[in-house]
Amino acid sequence: MMSGxxxxxxxxxxxxxxxxxxxxxxxxxxxxxxxxxxxxxDNLKRSLDEMDEQAKLIVRTDMELNKTQEELDKKVAGxxxxxxxxxxxxxxxxxxxxxxxxxxxxxxxxxxEKACGFLWNEKxxxxxxYLTIGYSEDETRIIRSSIEQDKNIYLDLIKNGKTLSSIxxxxxxxxxxxxxxxxxxxxxxxxxxxxxxxxxxxxFVGTLNxxxxxxxxxxxxxxxxxxxxxxxxxxARLFEKIWQSQQELEKKVEERTRAxxxxxxxxxxxxxxxxxxxxxVSHELRTPLTSIKGYAAILTAEKLGVLPPAAKERLxxxxxxxxxxxxxxxxLLDIARIEAGKTIMKIEDQDLRHIIANVADLIAIxxxxxxxxxxxxxxxxxxxxxxxxxxxxxxxxNLLGNAVKFTPxxxxxxxxxxxxxxxxxxxxxxxxIGIPEESLTKLFQEFYRVDNAVNQEVKGTGLGLSLVKHxxxxxxxxxxxxxxxxxxxxxxxxxxxxx
Amino acid sequence: MNIGIGLxxxxxxxxxxxxxxxxxxxxxxxxRIDLAILFSTIEFAYAKTIQxxxxxxxxxxxxxxxxxxxxxxxxxxxxxxxxxxLGFPExxxxxxxxxxxxxxxxxxxxxxxxxxxxxxxxxDLRRDFGMIFSDGLMEDGSGFISGLQERLGKVFPIVGASxxxxxxxxxxxxxxxxxVMSRAACGILWGGKLNFGLGIKHxxxxxxxxxxxxxxxxxxxxxxxxxYAAKLYEDYLxxxxxxxxxxxNRVSTFYPLGLYLAGEEEYxxxxxxxxxxxxxxxxxxxxxxxxxxxxMIGTKESCLNAxxxxxxxAQDGLLGRKSELIFVFDSISRYILxxxxxxxxxxxxxxxxxxxxxxxGFYTYGEQAPLKAxxxxxHAYSHNQTIAVLALGG
Numbered sequence: 001m002m003s004g005x006x007x008x009x010x011x012x013x014x015x016x017x018x019x020x021x022x023x024x025x026x027x028x029x030x031x032x033x034x035x036x037x038x039x040x041x042d043n044l045k046r047s048l049d050e051m052d053e054q055a056k057l058i059v060r061t062d063m064e065l066n067k068t069q070e071e072l073d074k075k076v077a078g079x080x081x082x083x084x085x086x087x088x089x090x091x092x093x094x095x096x097x098x099x100x101x102x103x104x105x106x107x108x109x110x111x112x113e114k115a116c117g118f119l120w121n122e123k124x125x126x127x128x129x130y131l132t133i134g135y136s137e138d139e140t141r142i143i144r145s146s147i148e149q150d151k152n153i154y155l156d157l158i159k160n161g162k163t164l165s166s167i168x169x170x171x172x173x174x175x176x177x178x179x180x181x182x183x184x185x186x187x188x189x190x191x192x193x194x195x196x197x198x199x200x201x202x203x204f205v206g207t208l209n210x211x212x213x214x215x216x217x218x219x220x221x222x223x224x225x226x227x228x229x230x231x232x233x234x235x236a237r238l239f240e241k242i243w244q245s246q247q248e249l250e251k252k253v254e255e256r257t258r259a260x261x262x263x264x265x266x267x268x269x270x271x272x273x274x275x276x277x278x279x280x281v282s283h284e285l286r287t288p289l290t291s292i293k294g295y296a297a298i299l300t301a302e303k304l305g306v307l308p309p310a311a312k313e314r315l316x317x318x319x320x321x322x323x324x325x326x327x328x329x330x331x332l333l334d335i336a337r338i339e340a341g342k343t344i345m346k347i348e349d350q351d352l353r354h355i356i357a358n359v360a361d362l363i364a365i366x367x368x369x370x371x372x373x374x375x376x377x378x379x380x381x382x383x384x385x386x387x388x389x390x391x392x393x394x395x396x397x398n399l400l401g402n403a404v405k406f407t408p409x410x411x412x413x414x415x416x417x418x419x420x421x422x423x424x425x426x427x428x429x430x431x432x433i434g435i436p437e438e439s440l441t442k443l444f445q446e447f448y449r450v451d452n453a454v455n456q457e458v459k460g461t462g463l464g465l466s467l468v469k470h471x472x473x474x475x476x477x478x479x480x481x482x483x484x485x486x487x488x489x490x491x492x493x494x495x496x497x498x499x
Numbered sequence: 500m501n502i503g504i505g506l507x508x509x510x511x512x513x514x515x516x517x518x519x520x521x522x523x524x525x526x527x528x529x530x531r532i533d534l535a536i537l538f539s540t541i542e543f544a545y546a547k548t549i550q551x552x553x554x555x556x557x558x559x560x561x562x563x564x565x566x567x568x569x570x571x572x573x574x575x576x577x578x579x580x581x582x583x584x585l586g587f588p589e590x591x592x593x594x595x596x597x598x599x600x601x602x603x604x605x606x607x608x609x610x611x612x613x614x615x616x617x618x619x620x621x622x623d624l625r626r627d628f629g630m631i632f633s634d635g636l637m638e639d640g641s642g643f644i645s646g647l648q649e650r651l652g653k654v655f656p657i658v659g660a661s662x663x664x665x666x667x668x669x670x671x672x673x674x675x676x677x678x679v680m681s682r683a684a685c686g687i688l689w690g691g692k693l694n695f696g697l698g699i700k701h702x703x704x705x706x707x708x709x710x711x712x713x714x715x716x717x718x719x720x721x722x723x724x725x726x727y728a729a730k731l732y733e734d735y736l737x738x739x740x741x742x743x744x745x746x747x748n749r750v751s752t753f754y755p756l757g758l759y760l761a762g763e764e765e766y767x768x769x770x771x772x773x774x775x776x777x778x779x780x781x782x783x784x785x786x787x788x789x790x791x792x793x794x795m796i797g798t799k800e801s802c803l804n805a806x807x808x809x810x811x812x813a814q815d816g817l818l819g820r821k822s823e824l825i826f827v828f829d830s831i832s833r834y835i836l837x838x839x840x841x842x843x844x845x846x847x848x849x850x851x852x853x854x855x856x857x858x859x860g861f862y863t864y865g866e867q868a869p870l871k872a873x874x875x876x877x878h879a880y881s882h883n884q885t886i887a888v889l890a891l892g893g
Contacts, residue, residue: 048708055707055794059735059754062796066753073838103510104542105578113665208667 071215074111078221081109086228095236098229099131107133110221112205114185116143117229119193119201120158127151127201139184146182158192158200163223165189166214180206187214191226195234203229271339279336282329289329293322324461331463334394335446338470343391345474349384349498350392352417352426359396366404367413374400376415385424385495391471392495398464399428399491406432406454406489423477423494431488435481443481444469468493500823500891501586502857503527506571508579512543516551519582524555529586532556534593534687537563537674538570538861539580541664544672544679548580553677556584560595562685563674564632564662566861568834570827572849575834575841583824583859590692594620597675597685606639609684610646617688618650626651626690630826630889631659633684635671635864638772640881641718641785643684644867648879651688657879658697658889659686659867660828666835668748671864694892696816699868701768701830701885702805705757705793707735712790718772720756720780723792727778732771735794744774752832755884757795758786763870765805768795770832770865770883783865784881797884799837806844806886810851813890822852822890827860832884834862848888 088101099117107115117131127147132140147154153175157164166187169176179188185206193201203226207214296318298304307315337343356376367374385392403413407430416427435443439450447462449455472479472493483489505522509515523535535556539548544565552561569581587593596616601609617629629651637643640661647657662671675685689695710731714722723731732743732750743750750771757766770783786792814822825848834841848858866882 052708056735056737058706059794059796060737063736063750063753066749069838070749076839108577 075217077109078111078218081106082221082225084109085225089228089232090235092232093236093239095233095240096130098232098236102131102133104133107205110205110225111209111218112189112207113209114183114204114206116140116183116204117193117201118147118154118204119199120155121199127154130201131203143182150178154190154202157190157202158194161192161194163189163191163219165219167216167219184208186210189214189219189222191222193226193230193233195230195237197234198237202226275336275339278332279340282333282336285329286326286333289322289326293319293326296322328461328463331461331467335463335467335470338467338474343474345388345391347386347388347475350387350389351384352382352424353378355389355392355396356415359393359400362397363400363404366401370404370407371410372404372407373412374415375412378415378417379419382417382419382424384498386498387475387495391474395468395471395493396428398468402464403428403430403432403489403491406430406452408432419497420494422497422499424497425492425494427490427492429488429490434485434487434489435483436485440481440483444479500588500591501527501529502824503584504571504581504857504859505584506569506573506576506579506581508576512545512580513547513551515580516543516548517555519580520552520555523582523584527584527586531586532559532584533587534585534595535559535561535563536583536585536687536859537561537580538566538859539563539674540567540569540576540578541565541672542578543580546679549674549677549679552582559584560593561674561676562595562597562630562632562687564660564685564861565664565672565674566863567663567666567831568862570829570845570858570860570862572855572858575845581859581861583857585824587691591689592624592691594618594688594690595676595685596688597673597678597680597683599675599678599680599683601634601637601643601682601684603638606637607642607646607649610643611649612646613684613686614647614650617686621688621690624690626655626688627693628656628658628695629686629688631657631684631686631867632673633659633661634673634682635661635663636668637661637682637684638781639718640783640865640867644879644881647686654869654877656695656697656869656877657867658826658828658887659879660861660863660887661865661867663831663862663864666831668864694817694820696813696818696822696890696892697868697887698809698812698814698816698890699866699882699885699887700805700809700812701765701797701833701882702801702803703755703757703766703768703795703797703884704801705759705766706754706796707794709759709791709793712786712788712792715786715788715790718782718785719775720782720786721777722779728780729774729778731794740774740778747771747774752835752884753797755795755832756780756782756786757793759791759793760870766793766795767870767880768883768885783883797836799840802833802836803840803843803847806847806888807851809886809888810848813888814851817890817892820892822856822892824891825852825856825858825860826887826889826891827858828863828866828887828889829860830866830882830884830886831862831864833886844886852890 085102085106089098092098092101102115104113107113114134115131116129118127118129121128129140129144135143166176179190180186183204183206186208188204188206190202190204193203205222296315299307300312300315300319334343356378360374360376400413407413411431414429417424433452433454435450442448443450444465446466449460449462469479475495477494477496479491479493481489481491503523503526505519505526507515507518507522509518535552537552568575568577569579571581594617596613598609598613631647633640633643644657644659648655651657662673664671670681672679672681673683673685675683710723712720712723713725720728722728729740729743733739736743736750752770755768755770757768760767769786771780772783773781775781827848829844837844849856866885866887867879868882868887869877869879
């Protein structure tokens with residue numbers, strides 16, 4: 001037996017030792033758990049911190065995205081406003097209305113809420129206000145007087161075509177500060193309006209909003225807007241000019257028309273008086289002429305006794321000249337009747353071939369005498385025409401008679417006809433002496449006779465072509481002539497075709 | 500209920516007011532008008548607008564405010580005026596009141612005063628809910644609501660919306676009978692046999708680690724997790740204080756703070772109004788000390804989903820009764836976030852309630868509505884970034 005020394009086990013007993021060991025084990029286990037929990041907590045904390053860091057990244061990215069989106073929205077809204085405004089401005093052609101097209105809504109789209117538009121009046125040597133948005137009357141008054149005071153700054157801008165804005169100038173610039181004070185804004189753009197003609201000016205736009213800063217993009221949009229304003233002013237001024245010229249022109253045309261109408265009325269009255277006169281005179285002449293012709297015929301027939309040959313010869317001359325006079329008077333009467341609309345036209349279907357054949361018979365002897373070839377070329381497709389037979393025969397007699405008269409020996413006369421739309425065109429051509437150019441326009445006037453050798457020899461009244469013209473026109477046709485001296489002439493006229 | 504809505508976007512404010520009123524009068528089939536509600540963009544905030552209204556309508560109670568854009572059946576308009584005229588059937592009634600010259604320190608008192616005035620004449624009548632329009636730049640909106648509840652009852656349903664301007668945050672206006680005023684609030688207390696359903700949602704989701712507000716007072720958060728509050732944003736956006744201040748409007752709109760509220764489906768959002776020199780954040784609405792907060796993020800899709808949910812909640816709130824009229828109080832932040840897709844919210848509302856359902860509303864600088872979770876006992880809170888859809892049925 002050991003004395004004086006006791007083992008631990010002896011003192012506490014085996015059970016107690018076991019209990020302590022168990023306790024230690026439990027404590028160790030707990031400590032392990034706590035350690036693990038601490039580890040988990042640390043892990044969680046780390047995760048949370050990491051998550052927070054990620055959250056920061058998300059917020060920063062989101063912020064960037066929002067800013068980009070905002071910028072994009074701003075640009076889209078700006079462009080949209082600009083498009084709307086440009087459309088409104090471009091449809092205005094009145095100078096005073098152009099500035100009125102700028103509305104607060106447009107400015108808002110461009111991210112401004114204040115605006116002023118001035119144009120320089122060269123006569124009065126001052127800036128005139130045309131547009132004001134976002135200012136009270138008192139504020140406008142102050143701005144006006146400040147602009148008047150600083151006009152040289154703005155005239156310089158116009159002269160140099162330079163845009164002045166919050167971003168183009170250094171922040172401590174005195175002019176910049178003065179402008180922001182006068183116009184009571186945080187940011188602004190002043191852009192010169194430079195139409196090619198007339199008064200120039202400038203547009204001011206500004207905002208008090210300091211949330212978003214002014215960008216070069218904003219400045220560009222305002223420059224585009226101002227260019228449009230300038231263009232619109234130019235257009236309006238041009239339009240005004242054209243409009244005024246047009247007004248003057250219209251006035252002149254009106255005056256001239258009035259004068260012409262008056263002249264036409266006078267011409268008509270004179271013409272009527274002339275027709276009436278001719279008609280009256282012709283009537284008055286015909287009666288004594290008939291008597292003269294009758295007495296001359298009685299005398300020539302020697303019913304009142306035999307006449308000396310010289311007297312008979314003179315009487316025959318009286319008879320011939322009386323016939324000519326009767327002819328002339330008849331022509332004059334016909335012209336007067338047609339002019340006065342008194343001639344009754346018996347419009348019927350006429351075959352040109354028959355008419356031409358009849359007339360050709362009448363002038364056949366004259367043609368034969370001069371050995372003139374008379375050719376008629378009437379196409380088969382030429383339809384009937386609507387005309388008064390006797391009047392139409394007079395047209396042909398006159399024109400063919402003239403052709404024979406002015407065509408030399410062995411000459412050629414051609415009659416052609418063809419369908420042109422709803423009319424038939426007849427051409428009577430000869431290879432005679434032709435008509436001088438200066439006579440062509442006067443040819444159809446009454447009593448006009450071309451000054452040539454033939455006319456000097458052969459007598460005529462100068463009424464034939466005038467009568468022809470009147471007859472053709474009474475048929476709603478047209479007559480004209482083409483001629484080359486010494487080569488021949490072609491008289492053409494139209495008549496309505498039977499449908 | 501007899502309802503006539505008129506809208507005009509005419510350039511001339513006077514002519515636009517006349518046109519909107521004539522259209523509204525044409526659309527309402529009864530002579531008597533019990534209430535007029537007017538929402539307009541800032542260009543209309545002149546006495547002349549109200550004078551025109553009075554000259555046409557006569558002495559009809561009129562309430563309303565200005566906004567960055569007005570909402571009506573026809574669409575969303577950045578410049579325009581919308582008027583709604585109401586003729587109540589027997590058994591439905593309302594009382595209107597307003598408070599003006601609200602000082603920074605006196606918002607709670609102003610809320611109490613408005614509550615008091617609204618209750619006038621409603622002693623023995625059934626009250627349904629209160630509709631409040633307030634100055635959008637009022638800093639202590641929570642205090643105002645709290646004062647209002649003091650008088651109307653802590654659990655009395657209040658739906659409110661803050662007026663807005665053309666996103667300049669310079670001045671907002673309230674229309675109260677024959678006056679146009681700033682630093683004011685007005686309200687309509689509705690009562691009688693009226694049913695309403697309210698849906699209010701935002702769609703923003705939490706992002707990053709939860710954090711704790713370690714120092715705060717009212718609507719100012721001084722410290723988050725023991726450091727100055729603005730550090731949260733500086734860290735997330737990797738920017739310095741100056742940059743943050745410069746971009747605060749955008750940052751606050753896209754990434755508001757979210758307060759976790761047990762039992763609520765969505766976090767309660769808080770926009771940041773300003774950053775103080777000590778790095779503290781001035782919020783649009785209170786943030787209590789020890790609140791668990793998160794940075795929030797929203798997308799167009801989540802935003803539009805929220806609109807759909809708000810519509811459904813409003814419809815469900817009517818308990819199967821037919822809606823007759825829809826009020827929409829939509830946060831301006833949503834308008835900014837949705838951009839060109841803002842119209843889609845209106846489409847969703849129309850699809851839910853019918854294409855011809857009369858709709859009127861505006862974009863707000865803040866919304867007020869009760870929380871749904873039981874633990875909040877239906878208390879009204881200031882909300883940010885939400886769309887509040889209020890369906891009214893007889």
